[in-house]
Amino acid sequence: MRRAELADLEAMSEIWWQLLAEHEHRDGDYWGTIVEAEARASFVKSRAQWLSDGKHVMLVAVAGGRVMGFIHGLAKERHAIYRLRVVGYVNDVVVHRDFRGRGVGRTLLAALTAEFKKAGLTHAELMVDELNAGARGLYNSDGFQPRQLHLIKKL
Numbered sequence: 001m002r003r004a005e006l007a008d009l010e011a012m013s014e015i016w017w018q019l020l021a022e023h024e025h026r027d028g029d030y031w032g033t034i035v036e037a038e039a040r041a042s043f044v045k046s047r048a049q050w051l052s053d054g055k056h057v058m059l060v061a062v063a064g065g066r067v068m069g070f071i072h073g074l075a076k077e078r079h080a081i082y083r084l085r086v087v088g089y090v091n092d093v094v095v096h097r098d099f100r101g102r103g104v105g106r107t108l109l110a111a112l113t114a115e116f117k118k119a120g121l122t123h124a125e126l127m128v129d130e131l132n133a134g135a136r137g138l139y140n141s142d143g144f145q146p147r148q149l150h151l152i153k154k155l
């Protein structure tokens with residue numbers, strides 16, 4: 001496990017594209033439309049900026065020089081109506097299909113939450129699709145609990 005570097009972004013974009021494709025496969029009404037080349041190029045561009053701004057934490061799990069998965073999070077400020085004004089926000093956690101089910105996701109999540117703690121944060125939060133059983137299983141086994149529901153209605 002180590003901090004992501006510019007040279008990792010191409011491999012990370014491939015794994016991220018797997019996530020997008022799976023989201024669209026599960027729920028094509030909600031996710032999709034963007035094409036692979038465009039999505040991956042925009043991923044590389046935005047993450048290259050984030051790598052250097054000191055706000056974002058991006059970690060990669062690597063074995064034999066291959067990126068198995070990555071996680072990205074940041075300290076997020078919340079509105080004054082919330083008692084918790086800053087939380088550790090988990091934005092993306094993705095493991096390449098070749099490496100799932102071997103504890104990589106759990107290890108990435110533990111490493112990011114350790115970084116959050118080191119930065120003085122007391123809580124982590126994230127969004128997850130209702131239908132994403134794998135991710136929900138990971139978060140649930142790590143101690144995340146639902147607090148608010150994101151509702152949507154077709155008009």
Ligand SMILES: CC(C)(COP(=O)(O)OP(=O)(O)OC[C@H]1O[C@@H](n2cnc3c(N)ncnc32)[C@H](O)[C@@H]1OP(=O)(O)O)[C@@H](O)C(=O)NCCC(=O)NCCS
Pocket residue numbers: 019022092093094095096099100101102103104105106107127128129132133134135136137138139141
């Ligand atoms: C979710 C994801 C990151 C899990 O990574 P992983 O390396 O396969 O997970 P791990 O092997 O570390 O598993 C940790 C725990 O997660 C849960 N879990 C993992 N995959 C699961 C699945 N398919 N169904 C239900 N629970 C699952 C289990 O509780 C597991 O613990 P166990 O092995 O003791 O049963 C991976 O499946 C993935 O990349 N999915 C696509 C991307 C994605 O949807 N990311 C989340 C976006 S919100």
